[in-house]
Structure formats: C-alpha cells, structure tokens
Amino acid sequence: MPPEPQTSTPQPEAAQHRGENKPRWTERLHGLGPVIGLVLLCIGGTLLNSDFATVDNAMNVLTRTAFIGIIAVGMCFVIISGGIDLSVGSMAALIAGSVIMFINWAGPASGSPLMAVVMGAVLAVVLGALFGLAHGLLITKGRIEPFIVTLGTLGIFRAYLTYFADGGALTLDNDLSDLYAPVYYASLAGIPVPVWVFVVVAIIGGVILNRTAYGRYVQAIGSNEQVARYAAVDVDRVKILTYVLLGVCVGIATLLYVPRLGSASPTTGLLWELEAIAAVIVGGTALKGGAGSITGTVVGAILLSVISNILNLTSIISVYLNAAVQGFVIIIVAFLQRGRR
Amino acid sequence: MTSFTRRIALTAVAAAALASLPAFAAEKVNLGVSIPAATHSFMGGINYWANQAKKDLEKEHKDLKITIKTAANAPEQANQLQDLSTVTKINALVVFPFESAALTKPVAQVKAKGAYVTVVDRGLTDTSAQDAYVAGDNTAFGRIPAEYIAKQLGGKGNVVALRGIATTLDNERMDAFNAVLKNYPDIKLLDAKYANWNRDDAFKVTQDYLTRFKNIDAIWAADDDMAVGVLKAIEQAKRDDIKIIFGGAGAKGMVKTIMDGKDKRIGADVSYSPKFIYDAIKLTAEARLKGEKLPATTIIPSVLITKENAKDFYHPNSPF
Numbered sequence: 001m002p003p004e005p006q007t008s009t010p011q012p013e014a015a016q017h018r019g020e021n022k023p024r025w026t027e028r029l030h031g032l033g034p035v036i037g038l039v040l041l042c043i044g045g046t047l048l049n050s051d052f053a054t055v056d057n058a059m060n061v062l063t064r065t066a067f068i069g070i071i072a073v074g075m076c077f078v079i080i081s082g083g084i085d086l087s088v089g090s091m092a093a094l095i096a097g098s099v100i101m102f103i104n105w106a107g108p109a110s111g112s113p114l115m116a117v118v119m120g121a122v123l124a125v126v127l128g129a130l131f132g133l134a135h136g137l138l139i140t141k142g143r144i145e146p147f148i149v150t151l152g153t154l155g156i157f158r159a160y161l162t163y164f165a166d167g168g169a170l171t172l173d174n175d176l177s178d179l180y181a182p183v184y185y186a187s188l189a190g191i192p193v194p195v196w197v198f199v200v201v202a203i204i205g206g207v208i209l210n211r212t213a214y215g216r217y218v219q220a221i222g223s224n225e226q227v228a229r230y231a232a233v234d235v236d237r238v239k240i241l242t243y244v245l246l247g248v249c250v251g252i253a254t255l256l257y258v259p260r261l262g263s264a265s266p267t268t269g270l271l272w273e274l275e276a277i278a279a280v281i282v283g284g285t286a287l288k289g290g291a292g293s294i295t296g297t298v299v300g301a302i303l304l305s306v307i308s309n310i311l312n313l314t315s316i317i318s319v320y321l322n323a324a325v326q327g328f329v330i331i332i333v334a335f336l337q338r339g340r341r
Numbered sequence: 342m343t344s345f346t347r348r349i350a351l352t353a354v355a356a357a358a359l360a361s362l363p364a365f366a367a368e369k370v371n372l373g374v375s376i377p378a379a380t381h382s383f384m385g386g387i388n389y390w391a392n393q394a395k396k397d398l399e400k401e402h403k404d405l406k407i408t409i410k411t412a413a414n415a416p417e418q419a420n421q422l423q424d425l426s427t428v429t430k431i432n433a434l435v436v437f438p439f440e441s442a443a444l445t446k447p448v449a450q451v452k453a454k455g456a457y458v459t460v461v462d463r464g465l466t467d468t469s470a471q472d473a474y475v476a477g478d479n480t481a482f483g484r485i486p487a488e489y490i491a492k493q494l495g496g497k498g499n500v501v502a503l504r505g506i507a508t509t510l511d512n513e514r515m516d517a518f519n520a521v522l523k524n525y526p527d528i529k530l531l532d533a534k535y536a537n538w539n540r541d542d543a544f545k546v547t548q549d550y551l552t553r554f555k556n557i558d559a560i561w562a563a564d565d566d567m568a569v570g571v572l573k574a575i576e577q578a579k580r581d582d583i584k585i586i587f588g589g590a591g592a593k594g595m596v597k598t599i600m601d602g603k604d605k606r607i608g609a610d611v612s613y614s615p616k617f618i619y620d621a622i623k624l625t626a627e628a629r630l631k632g633e634k635l636p637a638t639t640i641i642p643s644v645l646i647t648k649e650n651a652k653d654f655y656h657p658n659s660p661f
Contacts, residue, residue, distance in 0.1 A: 049553060057549075064548075167386070167388050167389065168661055185577055261544065261570060267381050267539045267540070312546055313552065319534055322534075
C-alpha cells in the first residue's frame with residue numbers, strides 16, 4: 001500500500017518523481033528473489049539429470065514458456081494497474097479456434113494459402129485487442145469488477161470455442177498447417193522463433209512500463225487510483241489500454257501457439273490464466289497493484305516451466321506428487337522475494 | 342443389431358400396410374438421457390452419439406420420446422435428474438454419471454419413482470440404484486496396447502507411457518498395461534507420467550522424455566488426443582528411433598491414419614468409442630418398448646483396430 005502522506009499532497013510531480021528513480025532500484029531487488037530461485041533450480045536440475053543443462057533442453061523450455069510468458073507480460077500491466085484478467089486461457093483458446101476456422105476458409109477462398117496464414121495471424125492480434133477492449137470498457141465505463149467481467153468471459157469464450165468445435169477439435173488443414181509450422185518450429189540464429197518473439201515482447205513491455213508516461217500512469221493508478229484521478233490522469237483510458245495490451249499479448253501468444261499442434265480443442269489454454277498470474281506474482285509484482293517488474297515476470301514464467309521440466313526429466317518422486325512440488329517451489333520463491341521487498 | 346434394425350423396419354412396413362388397423366396399445370417410453378457437457382473431444386463424441394440416438398430412435402419408434410440433458414458438473418447433473426423425474430416424468434433413464442459417489446443418491450431417487458435406470462461407463466457406488474450397467478472395457482484398453490507393443494518389438498525394447506488424469510479408470514488401464522509387460526522381462530517401461538488427456542501437456546512430456554531417453558522403441562500415448570502431441574514432439578526433435586506410437590479410443594483422425602497406412606509407426610489403436618452411449622440408449626429404449634429387461638452388466642468390448650477393420654470404426658461425422 002502507498003504511504004498515506006501521498007494522499008494529502010495531490011501533486012502530479014510527486015508521483016512522477018517516484019516513478020523516475022523507482023524502476024531501477026525496485027526492479028533489481030524484486031527481480032533478485034526469483035532469479036535466486038531459478039539459479040538454484042537449474043543447479044538442482046543439472047545434478048539430477050545432466051541432460052537438463054543442454055542447449056536443446058533449454059530451448060525446449062524457453063519455447064514452451066513463450067506462450068505463458070508473453071501473456072504474463074500483458075498480465076503484468078493489468079495487475080500493476082490494480083486489475084486482473086481471469087479469461088486469458090479461454091480467450092487464447094477461442095482466438096486459436098477462430099484463426100484456424102478463418103485460415104481453413106480463407107486458404108481455398110482467396111487462392112493464396114500464404115496470404116490466408118498471414119491474415120490469420122493478423123486476425124489473432126486484432127481479435128485479442130477487441131476482446132481486451134470489451135473487457136476494458138465493461139470494467140471502466142460499465143463499472144463492473146474486473147474479477148467478475150473476466151470470470152464471465154472465461155466461461156463465454158470457452159463455451160463458444162466448444163460450440164464451434166462441436167465438442168471436438170478444430171484442426172488446421174494439412175498443407176496450410178505445413179505452411180504455418182515454421183512460425184513455431186523454425187529457428188533464427190539457433191534460437192526458436194517463439195523465443196525471439198518472447199524477448200521482443202518483454203523488452204517492449206519493459207520500455208513501456210518504465211520509460212514512458214503511460215507506464216508511470218499505470219503504476220500510479222495501481223498504487224492509488226483516487227490520487228491518480230486528482231492528478232488529472234485519464235484513469236479510464238489508461239485502464240482500458242492495459243486490457244487491450246493484454247489482449248494483444250494473448251493474440252501474439254496464440255498466433256505462435258496455433259502452428260504447434262495445428263489444432264484447438266476445448267482443453268486448449270486450460271488454466272493458462274493461473275499460470276500467467278502466478279508468473280507475474282512469483283516475479284515480484286504485488287497482486288494488489290502499484291508496483292511490479294517485467295524482468296521478474298519473465299523470470300517467474302521461466303521458473304514455472306523449469307519446475308515441470310525437471311519433474312519430467314527425473315523420476316525420484318511419485319508422479320502423484322508433481323503438483324505438490326510445484327506448489328512448494330512457488331511458495332519458497334515467494335518467500336525469498338518477500339525478504340527483499 | 343443390424344438384423345434387429347431390419348426386423349423393426351420390416352415391422353414398420355407391415356404396420357404401414359395395415360394402417361387401417363388401430364395401433365396395439367404399447368406402453369409409451371419416455372426416456373431421459375443425462376450426460377456430461379462436451380468439455381473435451383471424447384465428451385463431444387458422447388454428445389454427438391446421444392443426439393444421433395435420439396434422431397434415429399425417435400424416427401423409428403412412434404412411442405418413444407427421448408430428452409437429453411447435459412451437465413457441466415456433478416451438482417448440476419443431480420438437479421437435472423430431479424427435473425427429468427418430476428417435470429419430464431421419464432419412465433426410463435440412461436445416465437453417464439460425472440462421478441460415481443456423488444450421483445448414486447440422485448439416481449437412486451429416480452429409480453425409486455419407478456423409472457428403469459441404465460448407468461453408463463462409471464458405475465455407481467451402490468449398484469442397487471441401477472437396473473443395468475453398460476460400459477467400455479478399461480482393462481482391455483491397457484492390455485491390448487501392451488500385447489501389441491510386446492509382439493511388435495519381439496519382446497525386447499524400451500517403452501515410455503503417458504497417463505491421463507489420476508482416476509480409477511486411468512489406474513485400471515495402467516495396471517493392465519503393466520500386468521502384460523511383466524511377462525516380457527526384456528521390455529523396459531522407462532517412465533509413465535500424467536499428461537491429462539491433453540495435447541499440449543502430451544507435447545511437453547514427450548519433449549522431456551526425448552531429452553531424457555536417448556533410445557525409445559515405443560510410446561504408449563494411451564489416448565488419441567495425446568498421440569497428436571506426441572507425434573509433434575517427435576517430429577520437432579527429428580528422432581527416428583521410435584517404432585511404435587499407440588494411442589487409444591479410436592478418434593476419427595487416428596483411425597483414418599491407420600486405414601490409409603499413412604504413418605508406419607501408427608499401425609494399430611484400441612477402441613473405446615463414445616458410441617457406447619448410442620448402444621446404451623438403443624438397448625434400453627428397445628428393451629423398454631417391449632417391456633423387457635437388459636442384462637445386469639453389458640461390457641462393450643475394446644478391440645484392436647488395425648488396417649483390416651479400421652473402416653468399421655471410422656465415423657467422419659462424429660466430432661471425435
């Protein structure tokens with residue numbers, strides 16, 4: 001919670017001032033807990049199975065992290081502004097389904113399969129932005145709690161996907177699927193495409209959060225919405241934009257996801273929202289908003305997938321206990337980070 | 342069953358010929374069907390086949406009315422059972438329970454009001470709440486792939502397995518699989534991890550198996566959905582040591598692959614078709630129309646699907 005004195009001095013400069021020297025320090029400190037956790041995990045992983053420390057395995061883990069990681073970067077903005085979005089998993093599933101249906105239709109219809117795939121990818125981002133806009137408008141103009149709005153859309157998005165898929169799976173036609181596959185499977189300079197995209201999204205996210213006025217407004221609204229309003233910040237607009245940003249991130253994650261399996265089913269993206277939120281929080285962002293870091297979020301997302309990777313690479317504990325190990329590590333990392341806040 | 346259908350059709354023709362005669366006073370059957378909502382491919386198949394049964398059977402029998410309810414969870418299903426009994430006034434019920442224990446009482450209440458109850462797939466904890474039980478064969482679901490893999494590998498090799506979600510059903514399959522492998526000491530089951538009957542999880546688990554084990558001869562994916570993820574992970578890792586990939590359930594894509602011989606690693610599958618809901622509805626409706634009873638337990642056998650019989654299991658219109 002922000003210190004009280006701030007409330008009595010409704011000065012925009014004060015907020016800006018804090019905003020200016022804050023990022024470097026807090027980001028470092030907040031980032032440290034998860035980083036320590038990740039380093040310890042990696043050492044442990046290497047000791048348990050020497051294959052863990054291979055480039056191939058590292059790339060596998062980073063590529064799988066890309067979806068959740070990209071979504072988590074968007075989620076970071078929403079959470080810092082004091083909001084939440086529970087619908088991202090369902091949203092990703094619905095976007096994936098819609099894109100697949102679109103490409104299957106546009107491929108033969110337009111006569112240019114490549115064009116269909118490119119337009120499908122654009123559609124993913126546009127749909128994400130539109131869904132995000134709808135969330136933002138309902139939350140700010142409609143004045144409904146974000147928890148409720150996104151809980152509602154969580155059900156709505158998934159139900160529509162199930163309806164479109166007739167309860168089964170939507171699958172990309174074979175030749176179109178081959179054309180789209182490189183987006184997930186290809187590498188640039190030895191690093192898979194999704195990892196590049198993840199890096200770029202994270203850097204852009206970091207710059208927006210720490211180096212722009214918009215980023216500071218997001219943090220200001222999260223630490224005290226009323227004060228931000230007094231400081232002439234257009235709170236509604238900033239908030240709507242955080243949801244649009246998140247929607248775009250979900251769109252990007254989905255356009256990378258679709259070529260992996262070339263299909264979407266009602267189980268696609270199940271529980272992604274929890275993973276994304278966990279990545280943000282493990283990374284040192286406060287669930288109540290106000291402060292957070294993109295670096296921490298990225299590390300948090302990687303940490304979560306490293307845990308399950310290590311569990312898959314070993315069989316020292318019963319498979320029934322896998323979820324418990326995940327829970328223990330999350331709590332321990334959160335504890336490490338608490339000591340340094 | 343087809344001969345039976347034909348007989349019904351003949352009867353219908355005969356009845357039409359004698360249209361001037363009044364229909365004999367058969368008791369009307371008001372059949373309720375309660376199933377889980379289509380939350381994944383298999384349940385999508387269950388929904389498809391239930392609706393298919395309604396369409397086919399209502400057309401065939403004038404005295405039959407079928408009401409289908411789908412529920413998202415166990416409490417909702419219990420409420421729907423109540424509605425079916427009091428509002429729709431069913432006199433026969435086919436129910437695919439969400440959970441065994443939670444739905445035993447609600448089903449017992451429907452039966453207490455005089456309805457004839459057929460339970461599908463998941464047995465109730467108190468079998469006196471049901472008149473008949475129709476289910477797939479989970480033991481064969483695990484035994485058949487193990488036998489197939491053992492035979493194809495000549496009794497020697499490395500196998501990894503995927504598991505579904507920790508349930509009794511999954512345990513039965515895994516136990517049956519292990520029981521067969523016990524007879525082949527040279528076949529090593531390297532590991533079996535949960536992938537939640539989910540394509541994405543299967544992809545990740547397989548990636549990690551491939552990192553961890555340099556030599557794998559066969560993968561028991563234990564589900565056709567999971568096999569999709571397995572195939573993609575192998576393709577990405579460019580591994581060619583895996584000779585057999587065995588799914589399960591007989592999804593249409595997988596059956597098509599077997600039928601066309603498109604992938605030499607996928608030579609067989611084991612059936613566990615959601616079509617058993619169709620059979621259960623048909624058996625119940627037709628037995629009740631004649632005032633007969635079903636045998637207490639009907640197991641729809643799981644059989645090996647190979648190139649030779651694949652076309653019998655291929656239903657292109659079903660979502661599964």
